[in-house]
Amino acid sequence: LADPRPFSRTATTTCGYCGVGCTLRVHVRDSAVAAVTPVHDGPVNRGHACVKGRFAYAYSRSRDRLTRPLIRAGGRSSPLRPASWDEALAFAAAGLTTIRDRHGPDSIGMISSARATNEENYLAQKFARVALGTNNIDNCSRLCHAPSAVGLTAAFGHAGGTNSVDDLDDTDCILIAGANLTEAHPVVGARIKQLVLRGARLVVIDPRRIDLAEMADVHVQVRPGSNVAAFNGIARVLIDEGYADQDFLRTRANGLAELTALLADYPPEHAARLAGVAPETLVAAGRLYGAARRPAIVYGLGVTEHAHGTDGVRTLSNLAILKGAVGTPGCCGVLSMRGQNNVQGASDMGALPDLLPGYQPVTDAGVRARFNRTWQAEVPARPGLRILDMFAAAIAGRVRAMYVIGEDIAQTDPDSGNVRRALAACDFVVNHDLFLSATAEHADVVFPAVSFLEKEGTFVNFDRRVQRVRPALDPPGEARSDFDILHLLSRAMGVDLGCPTPAHAMAECAALTPTFAGISHARLDRDGPLHWPCRDAGDPGEGRLYLNSFATADGRAALAARPYLPPGEQPDGRFPYVLITGRGLAHYNSGSMSRRTPNRQLQPREVLDLHPDDAARLGLADGDLVEVTSRRAAVTYPVHLTDTVPPGQTFTTFSFPDAPTNALTSDAADSTTGCPEYKVTAVSLRPAGVD
Ligand code: SF4
Numbered sequence: 001l002a003d004p005r006p007f008s009r010t011a012t013t014t015c016g017y018c019g020v021g022c023t024l025r026v027h028v029r030d031s032a033v034a035a036v037t038p039v040h041d042g043p044v045n046r047g048h049a050c051v052k053g054r055f056a057y058a059y060s061r062s063r064d065r066l067t068r069p070l071i072r073a074g075g076r077s078s079p080l081r082p083a084s085w086d087e088a089l090a091f092a093a094a095g096l097t098t099i100r101d102r103h104g105p106d107s108i109g110m111i112s113s114a115r116a117t118n119e120e121n122y123l124a125q126k127f128a129r130v131a132l133g134t135n136n137i138d139n140c141s142r143l144c145h146a147p148s149a150v151g152l153t154a155a156f157g158h159a160g161g162t163n164s165v166d167d168l169d170d171t172d173c174i175l176i177a178g179a180n181l182t183e184a185h186p187v188v189g190a191r192i193k194q195l196v197l198r199g200a201r202l203v204v205i206d207p208r209r210i211d212l213a214e215m216a217d218v219h220v221q222v223r224p225g226s227n228v229a230a231f232n233g234i235a236r237v238l239i240d241e242g243y244a245d246q247d248f249l250r251t252r253a254n255g256l257a258e259l260t261a262l263l264a265d266y267p268p269e270h271a272a273r274l275a276g277v278a279p280e281t282l283v284a285a286g287r288l289y290g291a292a293r294r295p296a297i298v299y300g301l302g303v304t305e306h307a308h309g310t311d312g313v314r315t316l317s318n319l320a321i322l323k324g325a326v327g328t329p330g331c332c333g334v335l336s337m338r339g340q341n342n343v344q345g346a347s348d349m350g351a352l353p354d355l356l357p358g359y360q361p362v363t364d365a366g367v368r369a370r371f372n373r374t375w376q377a378e379v380p381a382r383p384g385l386r387i388l389d390m391f392a393a394a395i396a397g398r399v400r401a402m403y404v405i406g407e408d409i410a411q412t413d414p415d416s417g418n419v420r421r422a423l424a425a426c427d428f429v430v431n432h433d434l435f436l437s438a439t440a441e442h443a444d445v446v447f448p449a450v451s452f453l454e455k456e457g458t459f460v461n462f463d464r465r466v467q468r469v470r471p472a473l474d475p476p477g478e479a480r481s482d483f484d485i486l487h488l489l490s491r492a493m494g495v496d497l498g499c500p501t502p503a504h505a506m507a508e509c510a511a512l513t514p515t516f517a518g519i520s521h522a523r524l525d526r527d528g529p530l531h532w533p534c535r536d537a538g539d540p541g542e543g544r545l546y547l548n549s550f551a552t553a554d555g556r557a558a559l560a561a562r563p564y565l566p567p568g569e570q571p572d573g574r575f576p577y578v579l580i581t582g583r584g585l586a587h588y589n590s591g592s593m594s595r596r597t598p599n600r601q602l603q604p605r606e607v608l609d610l611h612p613d614d615a616a617r618l619g620l621a622d623g624d625l626v627e628v629t630s631r632r633a634a635v636t637y638p639v640h641l642t643d644t645v646p647p648g649q650t651f652t653t654f655s656f657p658d659a660p661t662n663a664l665t666s667d668a669a670d671s672t673t674g675c676p677e678y679k680v681t682a683v684s685l686r687p688a689g690v691d
Contacts, residue, residue: 007034011472014459015053016115016452017588019338020187021461022049026057026453026472033057033453033472043529044165044461050186051599052588057453059596060473064435066448067477076424080436080446085478085488092445093492095428096132099401105133105380109390109399112139112351113406113432113482114343117457117469119502120482121342121349122357122509124405127486128384130377131495135353135362135384136399139346140407142387143414146673147304148336149347149359151313155321155558157551158515159359160344160464162326162333163296164531164543168195171332173292175285177205177316178227178302178679179337182212183585185300185462188337192298201292203285205230206302207580208609208651209644218284221646223276224578225567225680227303231315232564233271234286236263238322243290245324252550253321255559262561274564295325296332301339301582305679307568310672314560321557327546338462340589341452345460348516348532349509353384358513374512375498386674387413388667391422401428405482406449408590410438411657414665414676415632430489432482435592438657448479451593455481457502458524460532463543466519467529567680568668569631575682577614577650579628581661582679584653591655606659608637609651610685615641618685625688630681633663636688650683 009028014021023042027035036057038049059065069088070080083091099107110132112124121139128137141149149159156162165188168174174192181189189212196202196215204216205227213219222230238244239260249256268286272279289295297320303312317334320326326333338344350357356379360367368379385393387409393399395418402423413419416438423429423442431443440446452459454475460466475481480488483502490497499505503521510516518534518541531541549555571578586602587594594600608626620626622641627634628650637652637659645651654661668677 003029003034005029009472011470012039013452013470013472014341014467015049016341017052017056018185019341019343019462020044020185021341021459021465021467022053022187023467024049024053028472031474032061044465045187048187048190051585051602052594056594056597056599058598059434059593060451060453061476062596064596065476065479066433066435066446067479068448069478070446072444088445088447089488089492092430092489095444096401096403096430097493099428100132103400106136106384107398107400108132108134108403109136109385109394110403111387111405111407111409112137112346114140114340114346115406115452116342116346116482117455117502118342118345118349118460118466119457119505120486121346121351122505123483123486123497123499125350126375126497127490129379130375130497131490131493133380135380135382136390137351137384138353138387138390139351140340141343141347142674143676144301144339145304145336145343146675147309147313147670150673151310151317152334152336153359155314155317155560156326156546158533158545159347161336161462162545163335163463165335165463167332167544168192168296170330171195171200171294171296173201173203173288173295175203175205175289175295175297175319176212177297177299179298179300180206180208180210180582181298181337182210184339184583185337186585201288203288205285207646207649217288218281220275220277220281220285224580224649225306226275226564227306227312228308228315228562229266229271229274229564230277230282231312231319232263232266233268233275233282234289235259235315235318235322236266236271237268237283237286238290238319239263241287241290243286244322248324248328249322252327253557253559254554255561258561259318259559262563289319290323294330294332295323297334298337299334300337302679304675305677307668307670307677308565309670309675311562311565315562318559321559326557327550329547336462342459344462344464345458348460353386357509358515360513371512374508388669388674388676391419394422394425397425400426402426403430404439405432408433408437408439408592410442411590411660412654412662414662414678415667416660416662417633418667432485437590437592447485448477449485450475450479450481457483458506458521464531465529466524466532468521468524568677569666569680569682571648571682575630575684577648577683577685579630579664579681579683580649580651580679581654581665582651584655587653587655589655595655606637606652606656606661607640609642609645610639611643611645611647612641613647615639618687620687626685627688628664628683628685630664630683635659635661635664650685
């Protein structure tokens with residue numbers, strides 16, 4: 001901003017990092033981003049932005065950007081070499097077509113991207129179902145919020161949070177579970193801080209003493225993997241102490257008798273013992289939430305990324321139903337903090353193995369018939385493979401090709417050694433990305449893709465808000481959008497996907513998807529963001545759901561009786577510590593974008609948070625190297641001594657490839673959705689270099 005020259009271009013767009021969905025102005029000078037400023041009347045951010053959205057844009061002109069297609073034409077042992085688009089497209093089309101024709105459509109697995117736009121995800125799932133002929137399409141929501149989609153749908157009817165973030169303004173008590181908002185969703189974290197300073201009460205349920213726990217009235221510092229026990233204990237307090245809204249339960253909910261029977265086994269003393277907290281802490285949390293007039297629940301990946309993540313979502317939703325604090329004017333219901341910028345939208349658009357756009361089942365013949373008519377195709381009736389099942393199938397030889405869009409699965413997916421084995425086992429791998437990633441190293445074709453700064457479309461944020469994405473920069477070199485790459489590749493395979501522009505893709509999606517029927521680019525440009533469901537051109541969209549009725553089959557919310565079950569891995573004599581993984585403030589997920597910006601100065605390398613008592617026992621000082629070993633691998637980190645983690649637990653992120661955290665993480669997964677248990681890995685620690 002110190003440069004006095006005018007900007008050559010300014011685009012108003014939506015942040016491409018986290019699922020908050022801040023509205024930003026991207027200012028361009030000399031063909032590069034000169035500054036990013038938050039929009040004062042941005043509907044979610046209201047003039048704010050965090051250190052990622054505001055300052056982490058230099059990656060867009062990094063010399064590491066891929067600017068030409070790369071192919072590995074001489075077999076797996078040959079190096080990737082630059083190729084023309086024509087050559088790379090012909091090579092990719094021949095590779096995929098040969099495998100499809102030889103081994104069948106289900107021998108190909110496709111992973112779409114939560115960083116890509118809705119329109120790109122719509123086209124990706126259409127490519128899988130029409131050009132390849134398979135439902136083997138999934139996206140990284142499988143690895144984070146699949147339990148939300150399934151759990152919230154079962155409890156309330158729609159696969160998204162129940163309210164708009166604006167409803168937080170009226171709340172008098174916020175219960176935050178498994179969400180480190182000030183680091184992972186900083187603009188919402190700051191908004192909650194303001195609400196607490198204005199008098200809202202705060203309950204934090206989290207194994208770590210996160211920033212917001214410092215402001216909390218009650219911090220329930222649960223043992224990792226024990227959420228269901230804690231939520232059941234709080235539910236018991238709500239019922240036993242008269243906080244349950246009996247009128248609401250009688251008229252608007254099912255399942256009370258079954259839940260009450262289950263909760264006979266969860267008196268606060270027992271629930272607290274399972275959760276590793278004091279009974280009075282659990283009771284205090286229940287009383288604060290129960291006594292509130294307009295309470296809100298906000299949760300994140302600390303609830304979902306568990307072997308029983310769907311049960312976590314259901315038992316947490318129970319609290320809002322018992323209290324009658326969902327679908328009720330003035331209450332903020334249950335907000336699900338989506339991780340990546342468009343993880344909600346990637347699933348909304350049907351990049352899922354069992355669901356077409358708008359969560360319409362592929363198994364429903366009537367649904368398939370509508371899509372078949374429009375697409376002039378035959379959507380397979382059998383659900384496809386989920387991401388982790390694709391890896392298992394690749395290792396078993398049933399999946400022979402993978403097509404991965406904009407996800408560095410070899411760095412970010414759990415048990416990354418297994419992911420690499422799966423990629424190595426494939427005969428053919430296609431990848432799009434901004435940079436040569438760990439995944440691209442296994443690819444036969446790498447197409448150079450463009451970032452959100454260089455593309456057109458929409459994202460859906462965590463409160464189901466569909467927002468416009470507009471290009472500020474021209475793509476570097478020959479890079480193209482995922483949208484264009486999918487079109488070019490399908491044409492090279494002899495298939496025309498239609499939808500020539502992102503606006504056409506949204507129009508086609510709207511025509512086939514009742515919850516998006518009223519959404520179009522023209523309307524978003526004219527009226528601003530719209531919440532789905534938005535059922536026709538006159539529908540203003542529903543930020544606040546279920547005021548009259550829940551979207552379940554009988555219109556009633558569904559309580560769930562779910563017992564506590566232990567996590568997939570438990571610490572033992574050999575692996576006595578629990579490793580929790582998550583996100584930090586300066587970097588985002590794999591770090592491929594944020595590490596190529598000045599944010600690297602804020603956090604130059606991965607560190608492992610360790611309690612000083614554990615460090616003393618191990619003879620480690622701050623900054624010493626520690627070797628972390630799980631049942632799958634060993635990784636070395638510098639230790640960061642902090643009492644934000646309790647003794648026996650450690651924490652790190654996965655943003656640096658030279659400390660491949662996901663080589664350690666567990667292969668346990670949610671029994672309902674296959675979401676991996678990133679939050680509980682049993683590990684041992686020892687000073688590095690000591691035999
Ligand atoms: Fe971007 Fe999320 Fe930061 Fe907002 S809070 S600026 S959406 S990273």
